[in-house]
Amino acid sequence: MTNRVRRTMPLLPISIVMQLTELTARQIRYYEEHKLISPARTEGNKRMFSLNDVDALLEIKDYLDQGLNIAGIKKLYDLKETPKNEKAEPKSLSDSELRKLLHEELKHQARPFEKGGFRQGDLSRFFN
Amino acid sequence: MTNRVRRTMPLLPISIVMQLTELTARQIRYYEEHKLISPARTEGNKRMFSLNDVDALLEIKDYLDQGLNIAGIKKLYDLKETPKNEKAEPKSLSDSELRKLLHEELKHQARPFEKGGFRQGDLSRFFN
DNA sequence: TTCACATGTTAGAAAACATAACATTTCGTT
């Protein structure tokens, strides 16, 4: 009975994701357009979302509520994806550029990091 | 991260359920027509399935594979739903009638009960 | 063979979703 769902499996149509996240279709598509999520597509080109996608959307929503903008969230994700390149080759954006960007966003009230990682989006708001 | 999904929440469109169960839309609708499942409906009348519905469909599929027919499966469910009425009022079908029906179906190779209950349909075939 | 059950197939209508364009709101900046 206690199934750990394969959270990457594309199962949910956008209508359900709208309910789960309280986001509009417009918002969800906009976030995809800006590469914050990449939901799967059916053969007929309809978006199908995984539980991970829903978590990501909830996280995005939180960050936006905290005053971050799309670009800022994107940067956070880019950082998150390359945590091991401590002395690696320079990215497309210089470190100073990146820091400047983050600073701009974070001066409002957001605190992007908690020591050790990000707050995970949590579907348990809806499931139990 | 370990979310216990609310398994009764209608989340899945029929196309996904078809993939998960390897049943055709025709089959799924037929089982509903015969009251083996009762998926939710959207405002626009589209079926939306819960994880429990998927489990039920997998169970139905198993029973059919074992030689039961729809009527037999229905009886099993009806029995399952009233386990406490040991001396209750007679149902719409008499006990003998019911036993006869079951016997008819089960003489093939099916064994409807395992001691203590039914085999639960298990979504872990697809999730982990 | 015949009949009933389970499923396949097709047609036509409606719902859901897609993209794209333009409008609106909200803020920070000038």
Place this chain on the structure above:
DNA sequence: AACGAAATGTTATGTTTTCTAACATGTGAA
């Protein structure tokens, strides 16, 4: 105050998905 950019709303139009209903087919039991 006006401007410009970001995020979202709104509308139009086309395609995909799902619906019901009807009829066809395959298969096993009588």
